[in-house]
Amino acid sequence: MRPGRRRMLRPLAAAAAGTLIVLAACDAPGSDGSSGAGSGAGSDGAGDGQGQPGGQDEPAALVATPATPEGTSLLGGEDAAARALAMSQALFTAAPVVVLTSADEQLRAASAASVLGVPVLVDGEGVAEELERLGTEVALALGPVQDPGVDLVTAADDTTLAGLLGITADPEQVDRDDTTARLAALDPGTPQLLVPGPPEESPTTGDDASSISGAPGPDLPPADRDELPATAPPEPQPGTVVLTTGEEDDVAALGTALAAGARVVHSPDGDPRATSESVQALAESAPTAVLGLGQDLGDADTLAWRVRTAATGVELPGGGQLALPDRTYVALYGTPGTGALGVLGEQPVEETVTRAEELAAAYEALTDEPVVPTLEIIVTIASAGAGADGNYSEELPVEGIRPLVDLAAEHGLYVVLDLQPGRTDFLTQAQQYQELLELPHVGLALDPEWRLEPHEVHLTQIGQVHAEEVNEVITWLADLTRERDLPQKVLVLHQFQPRMIPDIADVDLSRSELAVLIHADGQGAQPDKQQTWRALHAHAPDVEHWGWKNFYDEDVPGPLSPEETMSLVDPVPDFVSYQ
Structure with a gap:
């Protein structure tokens, strides 16, 4: 040993004044009549006045x-x-x-x-x-x-x-x-x-x-x-x-x-x-x-x-609790009970789930990410008449949608509730579906095409919404997600023209409780759809997540195949829906 240490070595078998050292005694006798060594590293009695000959106890093990x-x-x-x-x-x-x-x-x-x-x-x-x-x-x-x-x-x-x-x-x-x-x-x-x-x-x-x-x-x-x-x-x-x-x-x-x-x-x-x-x-x-x-x-x-x-342990379809990135959603779009609004309603509820699973399966070999079968359900439907509440939007009752939402959960599907609010605002309608949005596998979509000003009616103009109203929804939904300890939620913003959300640069992307996604809804000839895709990206360069829609009847010469969707659409979409 080297002499002249700056601090004298204090006895290691007992605590010095003011130092809390727990000593775990290890006094089981050894085969030679001496006591056994402490657990952990080897014992060293040299110079500490402890290891006395004649069968005395070994030093107790030191415990921090x-x-x-x-x-x-x-x-x-x-x-x-x-x-x-x-x-x-x-x-x-x-x-x-x-x-x-x-x-x-x-x-x-x-x-x-x-x-x-x-x-x-x-x-x-x-x-x-x-x-x-x-x-x-x-x-x-x-x-x-x-x-x-x-x-x-x-x-x-x-x-x-x-x-x-x-x-x-x-x-x-x-x-x-x-x-x-x-x-x-x-x-x-x-x-x-x-x-x-x-x-x-x-x-x-x-x-x-x-x-x-x-x-x-x-x-x-x-x-x-x-x-x-x-x-x-x-x-x-x-x-x-x-x-x-x-x-x-x-x-x-x-x-x-x-x-x-x-x-x-x-x-x-x-x-x-x-x-x-x-x-x-x-x-x-x-x-x-x-x-x-x-x-x-x-x-x-x-x-x-x-x-x-x-710590809740609740996971999203595809694993973990972050909705995006690192997974691809493939969705049927529409509303239950009618095929007029999209393919989601063309078959009974049980067959809708099966169809969504089969559609998603076609994408599994095209990406290394989990592919999540998804239902995008239109829950408030733009209407030609004002209705009893005067808002030109028909709100479906929660109890009518709940069976499909619950069945989706049983099969590992994600659900997005789509709002077409007419003359009311998106937040008012979103709050009507809080019961469903409190479920971990349910997100939300805002469709500005169907957001009217007080004097407007549907199909005479394309609607629009401003970032302030979108941010009201973001704040409410993010707060709800945090307060209920829910996994991250997808918030879809539908667009096919930049003017539909003209000040999209002001949309709040800071709330990590949500994954905000712009969904390009353009239909028609494929070159026109690609041009719309590029224009929307240029209009919202800070948005990270994007979606693409394939129309069975309106796309010319027809919808892209799964292989074409994943190879010709650049960047590769995170969310692909079918209408």
């Missing part, structure tokens, strides 16, 4: 003291050192042993920490203060680090490191692109040393996956101890979830999360609603505390409601 976080917070440090420090502060109040690592050795350090049940710190600003706060006495140093002022244990290679950790399995090489996902999948009951695989550009040269960079060497202080003191993991924190987008700078912090017994959930898109895996992981975890790592998870409030939604 976890914190109990609550609510949702973001740990958005700009680098690995800042994120590791923030995670240690969030999840531990005391730790007699830590893993101290360079930024290049985060994966080894994270898996080592998960075995030991201790925090990981990345060498950098704030480390000395954190060691003081934790009451740390010993650090397992991996890679070149500054002298931390506590006793160091080092390992020159993975064989030595595995021995210090008490791991008998061979180290597992992990693809550098899969690091955080592999950490998230670690089984706490199966100790495993993870090491980075070779760089892709130099598979046979460069980093040696069996050695630890800079250890030992001129950049790493010499070891003070040959072994780690015995440690044991703390009691797990089953209600704590840590979200990661998979950034390299998250790795060390994830080791601390695993050491504290938190559940690590990999959310590569930055939105926990995005994948079935993240949704189900959160549903299983029922989190009481969520810590988001990195800078791509939104603000704390946004993350909180997204997590709350994901």
Whole structure:
């Protein structure tokens, strides 16, 4: 051991004043009459006044003291050192042993920490203060680090490191692109040393996956101890979830999360609603505390409601809770009971569902995305007469539509409710169907062609709506979606002329509770339809999601085939409907 440490090593078998260290006694007698070693890493009694000859008890295993976080917070440090420090502060109040690592050795350090049940710190600003706060006495140093002022244990290679950790399995090489996902999948009951695989550009040269960079060497202080003191993991924190987008700078912090017994959930898109895996992981975890790592998870409030939604475990057709992107909707358009408004009503309800499934199946070989059979149901129908309410729109009763909506849910179909409001406004009509819009598989469509001014009637002009009215619907529907913890909803805006929504640049696209989609409804000759498609894109360049309609009778020389729809329409539509 090296003399002259800046801090004297305090006895490791008891807590110093002001330091909360839980000691898990391990006093089962060994075969030679001495007491057994503590769980976790190997025991080291040298120099601590504990390991007395003559059958005295071995030192008790040291257990770090976890914190109990609550609510949702973001740990958005700009680098690995800042994120590791923030995670240690969030999840531990005391730790007699830590893993101290360079930024290049985060994966080894994270898996080592998960075995030991201790925090990981990345060498950098704030480390000395954190060691003081934790009451740390010993650090397992991996890679070149500054002298931390506590006793160091080092390992020159993975064989030595595995021995210090008490791991008998061979180290597992992990693809550098899969690091955080592999950490998230670690089984706490199966100790495993993870090491980075070779760089892709130099598979046979460069980093040696069996050695630890800079250890030992001129950049790493010499070891003070040959072994780690015995440690044991703390009691797990089953209600704590840590979200990661998979950034390299998250790795060390994830080791601390695993050491504290938190559940690590990999959310590569930055939105926990995005994948079935993240949704189900959160549903299983029922989190009481969520810590988001990195800078791509939104603000704390946004993350909180997204997590709350994901934790319901309810998924959309096609998986996950984001309606778009990464799936293709293929829809029958019309209203039940009549073929005059579209193919959806040309057959009985049960056969409508079957027809939608068969139509969607024709697209499955044409895309790598899930294809979702869909029904777009006209629920308020433009009418020639004013009607009793004077709005030139016939509103179908909810109870008449509900059987088809429920049958669609049973078969995994998505449903869009289409509004043709006449002289009333879109929000007024949308609110009449709140009961259906509270279902997770139901979205909404606004059809400006049939939005009249007070003096207008249908078929004498093409209607239009302004962004202000559209935004009223967006605000109401997004708020409803958030308040009811519902998956993201599709909001379709029908158009075949730019003037139908003249100020579309002012439509609010910021509400991630909704996926806003412009649907090009042009009919006629295919060259004219393509020209309309391009004009609408030029009119709304900021809109990300688009839909295309095929008309069986009105398109010339006929509707595009599924293959033509997916190859000739550019960009490829997210939503294809048939009328």
